Amino acid sequence: MRFCSLGSGSTGNAWLVESGATRVLIDCGIGPGRLTRRLLRVGVEPATIDAILITHEHDDHVGGAAAFARRHAIPVHATYGTVQGSGTALAGIDRLLELEPSGRFAIGDLEVLPVAVPHDAREPVQYVMGDGDVKLGVITDLGSITPHVAASFSGLDALVLEANHDEDMLRDGPYPKFLKERVGGRYGHLSNAVAARLLDAVAGDRLQHVVAAHLSLKNNTALLARSAFAAVLGCAGEWIAVATEDGLDWREITATRG
Numbered sequence: 412m413r414f415c416s417l418g419s420g421s422t423g424n425a426w427l428v429e430s431g432a433t434r435v436l437i438d439c440g441i442g443p444g445r446l447t448r449r450l451l452r453v454g455v456e457p458a459t460i461d462a463i464l465i466t467h468e469h470d471d472h473v474g475g476a477a478a479f480a481r482r483h484a485i486p487v488h489a490t491y492g493t494v495q496g497s498g499t500a501l502a503g504i505d506r507l508l509e510l511e512p513s514g515r516f517a518i519g520d521l522e523v524l525p526v527a528v529p530h531d532a533r534e535p536v537q538y539v540m541g542d543g544d545v546k547l548g549v550i551t552d553l554g555s556i557t558p559h560v561a562a563s564f565s566g567l568d569a570l571v572l573e574a575n576h577d578e579d580m581l582r583d584g585p586y587p588k589f590l591k592e593r594v595g596g597r598y599g600h601l602s603n604a605v606a607a608r609l610l611d612a613v614a615g616d617r618l619q620h621v622v623a624a625h626l627s628l629k630n631n632t633a634l635l636a637r638s639a640f641a642a643v644l645g646c647a648g649e650w651i652a653v654a655t656e657d658g659l660d661w662r663e664i665t666a667t668r669g
Contacts, residue, residue, distance in 0.1 A: 412428070412429065413663045414569065414664070415658065417441060417446060418445075419625055420655070423474065424441075424472050427450070427453070430519075431519070432520060435460070435461055435518055435540070436463045438551070441474075441475045460485050462485060463480055463485055466535060467496075468496040468498075473493075473497055487501060488509075490509065492534020494509065512536050521540055528560055530554055544666035547568065550609075551625045552573060552625065553600075554599040554600060556608065556609045560609070564609075564613045567618060568619050568620075569621075570614075570622070572601075572609065573601045573624055574623040575594065575606075575630070575631065577630060577632070580627075580630045614644060620652065621644065622651075622652040622659060623636040623637065637649070
């Protein structure tokens with residue numbers, strides 16, 4: 412099983428997960444032309460994508476989904492709330508499939524677990540993906556840690572985890588007051604410090620990859636995010652990968668045998 416990022420942050424999000432003959436996009440907040448170029452850059456033809464999983468209706472996660480899905484006849488999975496909240500962003504898709512939070516289902520060689528999270532959207536979820544040997548968790552947008560989130564993302568082999576902002580940079584930065592309160596609030600985005608607490612709660616012996624994601628361009632740096640994560644794992648900061656607005660190359664997850 413392997414995964415990569417085709418873009419992470421406010422300019423557009425898309426993650427590609429592959430196992431065997433199955434390829435799934437998590438989010439599609441990038442226009443179809445740019446997304447196609449980035450797929451080809453990592454050696455993937457757009458027509459080979461089996462499904463698109465949407466986390467929530469914000470434009471940087473759903474903005475390119477309808478056009479890309481229509482162009483390549485790809486089914487799109489989203490919660491009822493996400494579909495209702497997306498307006499026309501998911502219009503005209505032939506196969507728009509409703510999913511239930513905590514309702515496991517299969518797409519080819521992958522098992523999908525949508526996990527409900529606190530975020531300022533209608534019915535947001537994040538995802539745990541497994542192929543029977545290894546599991547990947549992708550958490551890109553949530554404002555706070557809940558017991559359900561911590562339990563759902565434990566025992567992973569790889570974790571993509573939002574590290575949106577440094578609390579001091581957000582407080583002293585250029586955002587207006589209302590936006591600072593939204594980003595830093597319970598339904599906003601995880602700071603480096605809060606994300607590190609979640610990482611500390613879920614990290615186990617199986618963890619092969621940790622990727623810091625959805626970093627704010629104005630309120631964070633890769634160095635600060637890496638340092639926060641490395642401190643709880645007791646590893647070098649360079650071991651923590653960072654997904655940028657341009658993406659992140661393939662990361663292989665290896666099945667370990669006891």
